[in-house]
Amino acid sequence: MTVTASGVRKTEPVRAAPARRPVGSRIVEKLGGGLVRVVLIVVGLFWLVPTIGLLVSSLRSPQDMSASGWWTVFTEPSQLTVDSYRKLLENSDITSSLVNTVLITVPATLLVVVIGALAGYAFAWMEFPGRDWWFLGVVSLLVVPVQVALIPIAELFGKIGLFGSILGVILFHTGFGLPFAVFLLRNFFAEIPRELLEAARLDGAGELRLFARVVMPLGGPAIASLGIFQFLWVWNDMLVALVFTKSGTQPVTVALQTQVRQFGNNIDVLAPGAFLSMVIPLAVFFAFQRQFVTGVMAGAVK
Numbered sequence: 001m002t003v004t005a006s007g008v009r010k011t012e013p014v015r016a017a018p019a020r021r022p023v024g025s026r027i028v029e030k031l032g033g034g035l036v037r038v039v040l041i042v043v044g045l046f047w048l049v050p051t052i053g054l055l056v057s058s059l060r061s062p063q064d065m066s067a068s069g070w071w072t073v074f075t076e077p078s079q080l081t082v083d084s085y086r087k088l089l090e091n092s093d094i095t096s097s098l099v100n101t102v103l104i105t106v107p108a109t110l111l112v113v114v115i116g117a118l119a120g121y122a123f124a125w126m127e128f129p130g131r132d133w134w135f136l137g138v139v140s141l142l143v144v145p146v147q148v149a150l151i152p153i154a155e156l157f158g159k160i161g162l163f164g165s166i167l168g169v170i171l172f173h174t175g176f177g178l179p180f181a182v183f184l185l186r187n188f189f190a191e192i193p194r195e196l197l198e199a200a201r202l203d204g205a206g207e208l209r210l211f212a213r214v215v216m217p218l219g220g221p222a223i224a225s226l227g228i229f230q231f232l233w234v235w236n237d238m239l240v241a242l243v244f245t246k247s248g249t250q251p252v253t254v255a256l257q258t259q260v261r262q263f264g265n266n267i268d269v270l271a272p273g274a275f276l277s278m279v280i281p282l283a284v285f286f287a288f289q290r291q292f293v294t295g296v297m298a299g300a301v302k
Contacts, residue, residue: 051278053070053071054271054274054275054278055275056070056071056073056080057070057267057271058084058085058271058272058274058275059073059079059080059081059082059084060073060079060080060081060084061079061081061083061084061268062267062268064079065267065268065271083268084268084269084271084272085272085276087268087269087272088269088272088273088276091269091273093255093258093259094252094255094256094259094269094273096248096255097250097251097252097254097255097256098252098276098277100166100245100249100250100251100252101235101251101252101253101277103166104166104169104170104173104234104241104251105231105234105235105251107170108169108170108173108174108177108230108234109227109230109231109234111170111174112173112174112177112178112181112226112230113181113223113226113227113230115174115178115181116177116178116181116182116184116185116226117181117185117211117215117216117219117223118211119138119178119181119182119185119186120181120182120184120185120186120188120189121185121186121189121211121215123135123138123182123186124186124187124189124190124192125189125190125192125197125215126207135182135186138178138179138182138183139179139182139183141179142179142180142183146176146239146240147239149176150239150240150243153172154243154244157244163244164244164245164246164249165249166245166249168244169240169241169244169245169249169251172240172244173230173233173234173237173240177230177233177234180226180229181226181230184222184225184226185219185222185223185226188219188221188222189215189219189222192214192215192218192219196214197210197214197215200213200214224288224289227288228284228285228288228289231281231284231285231288232281232285235277235280235281236253236281237251237253238251238253238254238257241253241254242254242257252273252276252277253277255273256270256273256274256277259273
């Protein structure tokens with residue numbers, strides 16, 4: 001309190017003490033610079049060690065692999081060779097299994113994306129009796145484990161002549177991929193502004209044209225994500241392929257497992273085969289990731 005020249009007493013405002021920041025916030029602020037980045041880089045490098053080891057092992061001869069570890073290649077680069085990949089391409093079982101994997105993965109991914117997008121649009125914007133109940137039934141299928149359906153569907157495929165064929169594996173992956181696809185795309189399509197769809201209908205667009213010209217471009221991010229997830233799941237699957245395929249229709253995952261069982265020491269075939277089976281889905285992932293980012297940027301512009 002102070003007294004002015006006129007004798008009037010003036011009360012000064014009481015200043016609140018500065019709030020004490022939480023200890024965790026202060027630690028994060030201090031460590032949010034270069035130290036955290038260095039730690040993340042080190043963790044990422046440790047995470048990549050098995051992949052780097054597989055790549056280096058696929059470029060070494062069986063004699064070198066039996067004599068020393070893969071890390072010795074950094075002091076003796078002369079160990080690197082592509083003979084293992086040449087032998088891999090000469091192995092008819094592995095090459096045919098790679099073709100089978102493509103024949104299984106591509107149709108199973110396309111079917112799930114196309115059917116899931118059509119069903120998601122129908123559940124989001126089309127009126128029909130029992131729509132919400134049907135959608136709940138589809139969502140409830142998400143909790144059904146794949147293992148539960150293996151024996152019943154195997155018996156069904158055996159009766160209709162699809163057991164052991166590529167078509168049977170495609171249908172199985174499509175059936176189990178659709179519930180998640182419908183759930184994901186329906187929720188994404190439901191966020192599209194109704195005014196945009198109504199404007200397209202006023203311009204004379206039918207449902208199919210509306211779906212192809214408006215909904216599909218706006219749904220690019222969700223469709224790209226779904227395609228990536230489905231492709232990786234089908235490509236890396238071994239359980240379903242192990243049950244539903246036979247010697248002539250096996251994908252690469254089962255073929256590599258068979259090679260281990262039959263020839264336990266042929267690491268010169270297993271290492272490049274495993275690395276090749278890993279590189280292809282990674283390449284597809286990065287290719288679709290570019291489209292995914294483009295779709296996100298396009299959908300963000302209004």
